[in-house]
Amino acid sequence: MLTIKNLHAGIETKKILKGIDLEIKAGEVHAIMGPNGSGKSTLASVLAGRENYEITEGSVTYFGKDLLEMSPEDRAREGVFLAFQYPVEIPGLSTTNFIKTSVNEIRKYRGEEPLDAVGFLRLMKEKMALVNIDQSLLSRPLNEGFSGGEKKRNEIFQMAMLQPKLAIMDETDSGLDIDAIRIVANSVNKLRNKDNAVLLVTHYQRLLDYIIPDFVHVMYNGRIVKSGSKELALELEEKGYDFIKHEVSLPEEA
Amino acid sequence: MNPTANIKDYFDQAVLPETKGKIGSLRKNAQQLYTRLGIPTTKQEEWKYTRINGLFSKTYQLTSDLSKVPVSSGDIDALRLPGNANANELVFVNGLFSLELSKIISKDLIVLPLEEAATDEFSETIAKHLGHSGHYLKDGINALNTAFVQAAAFLHLKKNKVLEHPVYIYHFFDTRNGNTFSQPRSLVHIGENASMQVVETFFTVGTGESFTNQVMEIVVEKDARLEYYKIQNDSSESSQVSTTHIRQLGKSYTHSVSISLNGNIVRNNLNVIFEADHCESHLYGLYCLKGQTHVDNHTVVDNVQPHCFSNELYKGVVDGKATGIFNGKIFVRKDAQKTNAYQSNKNILLSETATVNAKPQLEIFADDVKCSHGCTVGSLDEEALFYLRSRGLSLDQARSLLLQAFAMDILENIHLESIRSHVSSLISQRLEINEHDRIRDDIE
Ligand SMILES: Nc1ncnc2c1ncn2[C@@H]1O[C@H](COP(=O)(O)OP(=O)(O)O)[C@@H](O)[C@H]1O
Ligand SMILES: [Mg+2]
Helix, strand or coil, X not given: CEEEEEEEEEECCEEEEEEEEEEECCCCEEEEECCCCCCHHHHHHHHHCCCCCEEEEEEEEECCEEHHHCCHHHHHHCCEEEECCCCCCEEEEEHHHHHHHHHHHHHHHCCCCCCCHHHHHHHHHHHHHHHCCCHHHHCCEECCCCCHHHHHHHHHHHHHHHCCCXXXXXXXXXXXXXXXXXXXXXXXXXXXXXXXXXXXXXXXXXXXXXXXXXXXXXXXXXXXXXXXXXXXXXXXXXXCCHHHHHHCCCCCCC | CCCCCCHHHHHHHCCCCCCCHHHHHHHHHHHHHHHHHCCCCCCCHHHCXXXXXXXXXXXXXECCCHHHCCCCHHHHHCCXXXXXXXXXXXXXXXXXXXXXXXXXXXXXXXXXXXXXXXXXXXXXXXXXXXXXXXXXXXXXXXXXXXXXXXXXXXXXXXXXXXXXXXXXXXXXXXXXXXXXXXXXXXXXXXXXXXXXXXXXXXXXXXXXCEEEEEEEEEEECCCCEEEEEEEECCCCCEEEEEEEEEEECCCCEEEEEEEECCCCEEEXXXXXXXXXXXXXXXXXXXXXXXXXXXXXXXXXXXXXXXXXXXXXXXXXXXXXXXXXXXXXXEEXXXXXXXXXXXXXXXXXXXXXXXXXXXXXXXXXXXXXXXXXXEEEEECCCHHHHHHHHCCCCCHHHHHHHHHXXXXXXXXXXXXXXXXXXXXXXXXXXXXXXXXXXXXXXXXX
């Protein structure tokens, strides 16, 4: 589904990603862990098409297409979804209206009829139950005044509504209490199937108690320095990120 | 009609017709003031960013007799605002109030030519309030309106009455036979504990230029309420100085929304004077400008007495080579303790050639007050654009949604539903938002 080869990206003169290689197949869940500032969000953003990063080297292929050539909206329409680490607040734009526009744009791209009000409401009801989100939240302006947990829940709800092929979740667990984490994990597990894949960026391994990943990658200083099975997450939890820093000898700032 | 080579020369030499009583002396004083002050120039602080003397060097027609203007009820039909079937409608043509073209359906609303009202039971009210705006707008342009006041309108809402039908005020400028200069004048008196809604709008008919110098004075008596909506979406050949001067008495409440879309040079003066305690006012404004349109909103909130509350929010989207100006003054006089006065101005610039000038001015002479002001000028939020695009919306759609969202907290303060949806579609047209991308409420 997704092949990342030797990806280098940065901002202005700052190099952030320094050669990422990653292969994700349909049906898989990959977790990326790593200390703050290692480049996890940058990778997630570059995949979703945030334009302020400059790609200096490497390639990303998504279902055989050059992902980096596509606009952010076309990536979304092709099934890429980023659950933001910091979802944006937009006062004046109702959450429901926004999601309806989004769902119908994606349907249009796929050559499907737009959903009318009734069809949309039906889909919304179904997904609301799935991710356990309250109607009252959705009739408010987009993320305005939402608590951290509510914003994350809204991201998961949008993901459920859009049914992406590749879901990238950037620290969706951060700042959530254990009950909220369980709900997020449950939702993701319900949405998992053999045709889609999840890239889970997380700082802590506790989310991985609930979403069992097929692979765990450790990112440090713009590179994936270690990959393994879910046991790697436990090892990290036990020893802390310092053990990575000691274990891998890295050339300092290239 | 009176075509003149140069409107300024005409006024400089005009001989005022004799008018008796209060109106007569008011006019005479105003003419002297006009002679002394002349047309404001950009050297004056209040007119620093808005140059109108160029408009005065042009040729215009002056209408002194309505019967000579061929505007019919049919001409007006095409332009009536939605909801008009249930509204009182007042019509001004080239600045002159036409009772004949107006339609009054509420029995509690008295509408009279000002001169006629002045000789009647309202003479005292008129003597007390007519010309009050001159105390705040000490310039030649306000004086010019007062000096040549003719065919003005007087509105009175009886006390304790809630007007169930709003008042729509249409200003027509007929330029089919050349440029027109108009000076509409009105005085609105809302009796104690009465309540009314006013919507005012402007139409230039024909392809000529119109230039309007308007003054509306409103008195909101004790416990009375006013909602006032001004919609400016006239032709690009129309300019105006439009003054709305509101005097509030004890515990009265006002709520105003000024929408400025199209026009050439537009200057709005909105004054709210709290002359008694526990008054409240909400002032909203939205300007969506492009092309060469120049809109200058000057507002004054004067807290004369204690315990008053005002909240002001003006927002602007400025594109092309357009200019948006916001100048918000708040006075808190020595006796006006416990004043709460808030002000905010937010702007989005859509082009490199668009200009915004924003200036808050707080003059506070009391010590126990809460005041705040803030102003922002920026472009569309990149992060928000990316967020929307990452959900499958095109860049154009994302922009459209963000602009509509930006305008929303002004729009939702238009409480008359038919007017709100009308303004919403005008804004969408102005911002070139596709019908398809318009935010609607059909799924809530
Ligand atoms: N927009 C930006 N401008 C400048 N530096 C940035 C920007 N985004 C990320 N960085 C820098 O890139 C590095 C990686 O950041 P990030 O990808 O957010 O890491 P993580 O998500 O792993 O905490 C950090 O040093 C961060 O300061
Ligand atoms: Mg991050």
